Amino acid sequence: MVETYQRRSALAHLGLVARAAGSSRERAGIIMSEVPHRTIVNIRGMASDPAFSSAVQTATGLPLPEAANAVSSAGVWQILWLGPNEWWITGPDGEADSLIEALRANFAGQHAAACDVSESRAIIRLKGPKARDVLMRGVSLDLHPRAFRVGQCAQTGLSRANALLHLVDDAPTFEIYVLKSFSDYLWRWLETVARDFGLAVEA
Amino acid sequence: MLLIPCPFCGKRDEHEFTYAREAHIARPTNGEQMSDAEWAQYLFMRKNPKGVHYERWMHAKGCRRYFNVARDTVTHEIYAVYEMGQPAPAIERENGR
Incomplete structure (x- = not known):
């Protein structure tokens, strides 16, 4: 039901x-x-790969924080550092699907992943x-x-x-x-x- | 309580980590030719030194990454922390213990 x-x-x-x-x-x-109900998207990829960080920046408008325990934020969006190759992108409710679509398009050909962990x-x-x-x-x-x-x-x-x-x-x-x-x-x-x-x- | 310097997150309390036993144990590549005794050697026999021990830790409550630690089993002093895949550093100990 x-x-x-x-x-x-x-x-x-x-x-x-x-x-x-x-x-x-x-x-x-x-x-x-x-x-x-905040959107949380988990992304994995190589911070050392400029293609990965620019793919994230293009999709979110935020720089990928490479320093340990760092956050980059603008308005209602944040990228939280979780580990040397793992981050959360957090933002308003209901944005996960379109964000993941944009990220995956930009990740084409890379060893990278994005998935919705909001819930x-x-x-x-x-x-x-x-x-x-x-x-x-x-x-x-x-x-x-x-x-x-x-x-x-x-x-x-x-x-x-x-x-x-x-x-x-x-x-x-x-x-x-x-x-x-x-x-x-x-x-x-x-x-x-x-x-x-x-x-x-x-x- | 140990203060363990995670190579990624920085110094954290021991309770954030899980211990993952001796480091630098390579799985044999010629398993089909090995005897039971050789398998037992690989599976069960560990160094258990009094002094410098090379071991793995995992930062379970932090970045969830494995890394290597050179720790003194007598004093608990941590001599070195290094990432997986790197060779064990030689440790010079004071007092020759």
């Missing part, structure tokens, strides 16, 4: 809209929200002056602004869940990408920690 399928975000069952309505942002050290991850946004303090209880990474800068990302273990952290701005705002099956657990864990610092929920 495909007609009756209703697409829900990973954390829809937590009723965040209703909770946000009853949540005061005054004096909140942390504002938590879910980023639903694999949930994204939790953690914003506010105490965001670092919350994360520091669950990661072993150095999150000091000197070591982990705006526009960087890192894959690591966050309270036993594998997660990717992306520091978006110096509010600071972190976007945490986590496997959907861990998202309920990770949201509740973050919420429990965030209560110590004053928590508000945003829809």
Whole structure:
């Protein structure tokens, strides 16, 4: 019964809209929200091959970040470094098919791949002056602004869940990408920690 | 807890990695001619040194890449980290241990 399928975000069952309505942002050290339905396209290829990086740049308009843990971004699109030959391109919902088509056309003849992994991850946004303090209880990474800068990302273990952290701005705002099956657990864990610092929920 | 310098991501905590046993063990190419004893030698026998050990690690919670590590099994000191396919570097140890 495909007609009756209703697409829900990973954390829809937590009723965040209703909770946000009853949540005061005054004096909140942390504002938590879910980023639903973001396009995530995984690409693999050789960074050392100029044909690959220019193929990505032509399709996305963004330079391929070659440095470890780097992100290149413009507007609503980002390319996140995952490994020496692996990246995520993230952007608005519904763009995966056209992006993959453009990438595959540009990859013709190369040892490269693009595939849609949008539905694999949930994204939790953690914003506010105490965001670092919350994360520091669950990661072993150095999150000091000197070591982990705006526009960087890192894959690591966050309270036993594998997660990717992306520091978006110096509010600071972190976007945490986590496997959907861990998202309920990770949201509740973050919420429990965030209560110590004053928590508000945003829809 | 070890602080392991992943050649791709930088220094990370040991809990982000999985251990992938001794490095530089090449699979025999003449398998049909080998005796059971020779197969057993290849499959099961490992060096287990007291001192420098060349081993593989995988950055499971990070970039998910395998790489080689030269680690001291006595002091846990990491002497070298190098990518798969590269030859083992010679390690000069202090105190001659």
